[in-house]
Each structure stands twice: as C-alpha cells, then as structure tokens.
Amino acid sequence: MSEPLLSIENLQVKFSRSEDEVYAVNNVSFAIHENEALGIVGESGSGKSVTLMSSIGLIRENGKITSGKALFQGKDLLKLRPKQLEDIRGRDIGVVFQDPMTSLNPIMRIGDQIMEAMLTHQYASRKEAFNRTIQLLQEIGIPDPHSRFKSYPHEFSGGMRQRIMIAIALACEPQLLIADEPTTALDVTVQMQILALLQDLRRKRGMSVVIVTHDFGLATNFCDKIIVMYGGQIMEAASTDMFIREATHPYSIGLKASIIEVGNKGKEISPIPGAARTLTEAPTGCPFAERCPFKTERCLNEVPELRAFGIDHYIACHHAEEVASYAV
Amino acid sequence: MPSNALLQVENVSKTFRVQGKKLHAVENVSFTLEAGKTLGIVGESGSGKSTLGRMVLRLIESDKGKIIFDGMDLSRIGKKDLRALRQNMQIIFQDPRASLNPRMSVGDAIEDAMAIHKIGTKASRRARVVELLSRVGLPDEVQYAYPHELSGGQLQRVGIARALSLNPKLIICDEPVSALDVSIQVQVIQLLRELQEEFNLTYIFISHNLAVVEYLSDEIAVLYLGEVVEQAPADELFEKPTHPYTQVLLNSILKIPEAPENKQEMHSIQGEIPSPLSPPSGCTFHPRCPFAMDICTTAKPEKKTVSEGHHATCHLVN
Numbered sequence: 001m002s003e004p005l006l007s008i009e010n011l012q013v014k015f016s017r018s019e020d021e022v023y024a025v026n027n028v029s030f031a032i033h034e035n036e037a038l039g040i041v042g043e044s045g046s047g048k049s050v051t052l053m054s055s056i057g058l059i060r061e062n063g064k065i066t067s068g069k070a071l072f073q074g075k076d077l078l079k080l081r082p083k084q085l086e087d088i089r090g091r092d093i094g095v096v097f098q099d100p101m102t103s104l105n106p107i108m109r110i111g112d113q114i115m116e117a118m119l120t121h122q123y124a125s126r127k128e129a130f131n132r133t134i135q136l137l138q139e140i141g142i143p144d145p146h147s148r149f150k151s152y153p154h155e156f157s158g159g160m161r162q163r164i165m166i167a168i169a170l171a172c173e174p175q176l177l178i179a180d181e182p183t184t185a186l187d188v189t190v191q192m193q194i195l196a197l198l199q200d201l202r203r204k205r206g207m208s209v210v211i212v213t214h215d216f217g218l219a220t221n222f223c224d225k226i227i228v229m230y231g232g233q234i235m236e237a238a239s240t241d242m243f244i245r246e247a248t249h250p251y252s253i254g255l256k257a258s259i260i261e262v263g264n265k266g267k268e269i270s271p272i273p274g275a276a277r278t279l280t281e282a283p284t285g286c287p288f289a290e291r292c293p294f295k296t297e298r299c300l301n302e303v304p305e306l307r308a309f310g311i312d313h314y315i316a317c318h319h320a321e322e323v324a325s326y327a328v
Numbered sequence: 329m330p331s332n333a334l335l336q337v338e339n340v341s342k343t344f345r346v347q348g349k350k351l352h353a354v355e356n357v358s359f360t361l362e363a364g365k366t367l368g369i370v371g372e373s374g375s376g377k378s379t380l381g382r383m384v385l386r387l388i389e390s391d392k393g394k395i396i397f398d399g400m401d402l403s404r405i406g407k408k409d410l411r412a413l414r415q416n417m418q419i420i421f422q423d424p425r426a427s428l429n430p431r432m433s434v435g436d437a438i439e440d441a442m443a444i445h446k447i448g449t450k451a452s453r454r455a456r457v458v459e460l461l462s463r464v465g466l467p468d469e470v471q472y473a474y475p476h477e478l479s480g481g482q483l484q485r486v487g488i489a490r491a492l493s494l495n496p497k498l499i500i501c502d503e504p505v506s507a508l509d510v511s512i513q514v515q516v517i518q519l520l521r522e523l524q525e526e527f528n529l530t531y532i533f534i535s536h537n538l539a540v541v542e543y544l545s546d547e548i549a550v551l552y553l554g555e556v557v558e559q560a561p562a563d564e565l566f567e568k569p570t571h572p573y574t575q576v577l578l579n580s581i582l583k584i585p586e587a588p589e590n591k592q593e594m595h596s597i598q599g600e601i602p603s604p605l606s607p608p609s610g611c612t613f614h615p616r617c618p619f620a621m622d623i624c625t626t627a628k629p630e631k632k633t634v635s636e637g638h639h640a641t642c643h644l645v646n
Contacts, residue, residue: 159600220591257508265420269518272514275512
C-alpha cells in the first residue's frame with residue numbers, strides 16, 4: 001500500500017479542568033490514504049473530534065497533546081510552529097466545522113472570505129483568486145455567483161453557509177478535507193445535498209476526506225473506512241464493507257442492534273445499558289467494560305490493544321474471538 | 329368522532345406577524361387521536377411541528393379551528409378550567425437542561441407541578457418523587473441533585489418523571505431524544521414505550537427523525553411549511569409513501585446497510601426549504617418536487633384519500 005497521506009501515531013490528549021484532568025484521547029493511531037473517505041464515529045465524549053482536530057493543531061486552550069505524532073507529507077504536524085501549521089492548514093488540509101455560522105466571519109462578504117483563503121496562502125494572485133472564487137461558488141451550487149459574492153453570511157440559509165465553508169476549505173485544492181459533523185446541524189434533505197456535494201467533489205478531485213460523525217448511517221454509506229471510538233480509544237477499525245458484514249466489537253454490535261432505523265417497527269430493541277463516563281484517570285482497562293456483556297476481570301485490569309482481526313479489520317477487545325463466534 | 333377519541337383537532341391555524349409579514353406557521357391541520365395511541369408529527373425546520381404541539385396545550389393560542397380534549401372544547405374554556413385540564417396534558421421538551429430551573433433541585437422540580445396543583449401533602453409528594461424517579465430508572469439520590477450535575481440522558485428522564493407527576497392522559501413529546509446520543513436515545517424511547525403501556529398514555533411525538541417516529545407511532549402526519557402533506561397509519565405511510573415530499577424524506581435517511589452492496593448513493597433533492605414568510609404559490613412543495621406539473625405552481629392541492637385513513641395533499645393523487 002502507498003504511503004499514507006496523514007498518519008496519526010499514539011496520540012494522547014488531556015484536558016485540564018478546575019479540579020481534575022480528562023483523558024480525552026488515549027493512544028490512538030490510524031492513517032488516511034490518498035483518495036479515501038474515512039469516518040470517525042462515536043458518541044459525545046468518545047474523543048472523535050478531539051482526535052482529529054488536535055492532530056491538525058486545533059485544540060482548546062485547556063487541552064494538551066501529551067504524546068504522539070501526526071505525520072503529513074513526512075512532517076510531524078505536532079512539532080511545527082503555529083505559523084508553519086497555518087500554512088498547511090487551509091492549503092493542503094481543508095477544514096469544515098459543524099456550525100458554519102460560528103466559523104464564518106459575519107461582517108465580511110463571503111466572496112472575500114473565499115478569496116482570502118487563497119491570498120493568505122499565496123495560492124493565487126488577486127485576479128486569479130477572484131475568478132476561482134466565482135468558479136467555486138458555481139461548483140458548490142450557489143446560484144448567481146457574481147452577485148452572491150457580495151453577500152454576507154447571514155443572508156444565506158444554513159445549508160448554503162455550509163456550502164460556503166466547503167468552498168473556503170477547497171479554495172487551495174487541498175489533498176485532504178477534514179469535516180467535523182458537517183451536516184449535524186442541518187435538516188435531513190439538506191444534509192443529503194451537502195453529502196452529495198462532498199461525494200461529487202471528492203470523486204472529481206481525487207481528494208481524501210475524513211468525516212467525524214455520531215451518525216453510523218452516514219458513515220457506513222459515505223465512507224470507505226470506519227473507525228469506531230469510545231472513551232478516547234479506537235474500539236474497532238475496518239473497511240466499511242467489513243464493518244457492515246462483520247462488526248465484532250461488543251460496542252459496535254450493541255450499537256448496531258439498538259439504533260432505531262426505518263423498518264424497525266415492532267422489532268425488540270435492546271439498548272446498551274448504562275452511559276459513557278468521562279475518564280479522569282489514565283485508563284487501566286477497556287473503557288467499555290462496565291457496559292459490556294462479555295466483560296471479565298481482565299477487561300477491567302488490562303487495556304486492550306488495537307490488533308489485527310482479519311483483512312482490513314482491527315479490534316480492541318480481549319474477547320473478540322469469543323464475541324465473533326457468539327455473533328455467528 | 330370515534331367514541332374513544334381523547335383529542336380531536338379540527339382545522340387549526342396559526343399565523344405569526346414577523347417583520348410586518350404574515351408567517352403561516354400552521355395551516356388547517358386536523359387529526360383525531362385515540363386514548364393510548366401515538367400520533368407522530370414529522371417535519372423539518374419551519375414545518376410548524378412544534379407550534380402545532382404547543383397549540384394543542386394552548387401554550388400558543390390558535391387563530392381558528394377547534395381543539396377538543398376529553399370531550400371539552402379547549403377554545404371555549406376559561407383560564408381556571410384550563411389550568412385544571414392541564415394536569416391531563418404535559419409536555420417533554422428537546423432540551424431538558426433548558427427546561428429545568430438550574431437553581432432548583434431535581435426533586436423540587438418534579439414536586440413543583442404537584443404543589444402548584446395542590447395535590448397531596450408535602451410528605452406524600454416527596455414519596456411520589458422518589459417513586460417517579462425509580463420508575464424512570466433513576467436512583468433516589470438524584471432528587472437532591474441539580475440539573476448541571478446530571479447527563480443529558482438523566483435529565484430527560486427527569487423531564488419525563490416531571491411530566492408523569494400529575495398522571496396526565498396526554499404527553500406532547502417535542503423532539504425528546506434529538507439531543508441525546510444514540511445509545512441513550514434508545515433507552516429513553518424504550519422507557520417512553522413502557523410508560524405508555526403501563527399508564528395508557530397518549531402521545532403526540534414530534535420529531536424530524538422518521539425512524540424514531542415510525543418506531544413509536546400508530547399514525548403519522550408529515551408536515552411541510554405548516555401544512556399536513558400526508559397522513560396515514562404508520563405502517564401504511566412507510567409501505568406506500570405517496571406525497572413526493574414523504575418519499576424524499578424517506579430517501580434522505582441513511583441506514584446502516586445490511587450488506588455492502590446495499591450502500592445508498594447520495595442523491596439529493598433540489599432546492600431548500602423556502603422561507604415560511606414567502607411560501608411558494610400553489611403547492612408549497614412544487615419548487616423542490618421531482619414530479620411538479622404546471623397545475624402545481626398555481627393551484628393549491630386538496631386533501632385526497634389514498635386509501636382509508638391515508639390522505640395526501642397532492643395533485644398527483646386521483
């Protein structure tokens with residue numbers, strides 16, 4: 001397999017709170033290759049967003065990356081100075097956030113915001129940047145781009161604002177697009193429009209995309225690979241096809257069995273008992289153990305390593321073999 | 329009207345004035361709901377689904393139409409009777425954090441409604457609080473906790489306990505699980521279903537999530553820009569979605585595929601939800617409808633019967 005585009009190795013992130021520390025990301029490693037769509041899936045507090053955002057140097061003030069590497073084109077992003085990092089972010093790596101209203105500048109015309117992305121990175125001259133902006137607006141489905149260039153963010157709907165965010169992220173033709181819950185705030189029909197747009201752009205440009213989402217339906221339909229996170233750790237990582245056929249981690253199985261989907265009427269649903277906890281100490285066992293039907297002594301005392309469990313399939317569970325035989 | 333109908337809503341409408349313009353939030357909506365059943369109301373932003381829920385409780389007054397609850401015409405009764413009647417109708421909100429007083433302990437919040445309605449003694453009310461907490465799956469100590477000490481899922485259970493405190497007949501559930509994580513959503517939905525059976529509760533379940541609505545509802549109304557575009561028994565709606573908007577909604581749901589070859593293509597519908605301040609002419613869905621004909625741009629479609637109990641407001645239905 002070719003060199004990965006971005007490779008995260010043993011990432012560890014902590015947040016300090018007034019009285020304690022939160023172990024948000026614990027020893028996470030994964031890679032994204034060229035022309036690949038990866039979905040990082042998990043519930044709130046699973047560490048999915050923090051993992052991805054901190055690997056490109058975006059982290060809240062009270063957060064700290066305590067160890068790990070994020071290798072992009074041979075450079076460790078976590079060792080770069082802020083200025084160098086900003087150079088890469090926005091040019092080689094585009095970023096789309098959940099809420100476009102808080103990430104767009106409310107008092108700047110949207111056309112200027114798209115142009116700015118190209119000008120700051122000296123990607124294009126003013127004239128080229130203007131022409132490209134018009135082209136981009138067209139490409140992302142904003143009608144009448146010449147006049148809309150001059151509009152301000154509040155003059156657009158939520159879906160249109162998300163399109164503009166995407167245009168900014170794509171302005172310098174990045175090789176990698178990172179999107180944190182890009183459609184969560186949108187209505188379902190609009191969500192579908194944004195996903196169709198992203199898929200189309202990805203195919204046309206041969207760009208890689210990482211989507212962070214809580215929505216397993218979205219991830220399994222949109223992405224080539226899936227990473228399932230829980231308690232700041234990767235529980236299962238697999239090609240989507242493998243995940244659909246043979247998800248094996250008890251958490252993945254539990255979720256798949258309990259998500260209510262259309263066509264489930266009358267089906268008995270069995271919720272996963274309990275709720276996720278915030279880790280305020282370094283993990284000493286499997287974070288899912290207390291909710292897991294397969295839990296043993298070992299699960300409480302030994303952190304399961306993410307290990308190969310088949311082709312394109314990795315799992316962090318001491319009892320994966322047993323779970324797999326039980327599932328069949 | 330069927331003899332066991334608990335709630336009958338007839339042609340209710342609500343118009344708000346916004347920026348000097350008229351906003352038709354809810355237009356001519358009618359439905360009948362039997363005791364112990366669930367009506368699901370589905371729609372996207374601006375569809376009027378929350379306004380409709382609040383109109384049933386008279387938290388928002390309707391401009392016209394009739395709401396008959398338990399044999400009484402709500403629009404004709406005075407404030408005092410309404411208050412008594414409200415014991416029988418409760419609401420659960422989407423954001424339990426925002427709907428609980430941050431300075432009131434959870435126990436006090438649950439007791440509050442009983443105290444307002446002067447039910448029982450302080451001691452009997454406290455006993456009831458503990459009983460309710462246990463019924464929604466929370467330990468006794470939670471009564472002393474404050475909202476910020478609880479998780480979203482726990483808070484929603486508190487919201488449910490509070491709604492149950494007055495032994496209501498009807499509960500309006502306004503997006504009660506939308507803010508919760510999937511594994512917690514399922515727990516809350518299962519709880520709502522158990523409670524319905526146990527206490528013969530009647531629900532109006534408002535959500536943008538069709539899967540959850542299908543799971544809980546006996547009957548479903550699909551709202552678009554304040555109007556019911558399709559209404560049918562839940563099974564029927566999913567087997568035979570007739571209004572193009574219902575079809576689009578169903579196609580917009582991404583399910584975990586059963587097999588890799590069943591992955592869905594991202595195919596999108598044109599246009600966005602128009603501003604309710606300037607709704608399109610004719611059928612309000614026509615600018616986005618894949619089947620729009622000339623007549624759709626000019627004439628408002630009427631409610632047509634697809635089969636018994638199944639209605640769609642679309643020119644395509646004969």
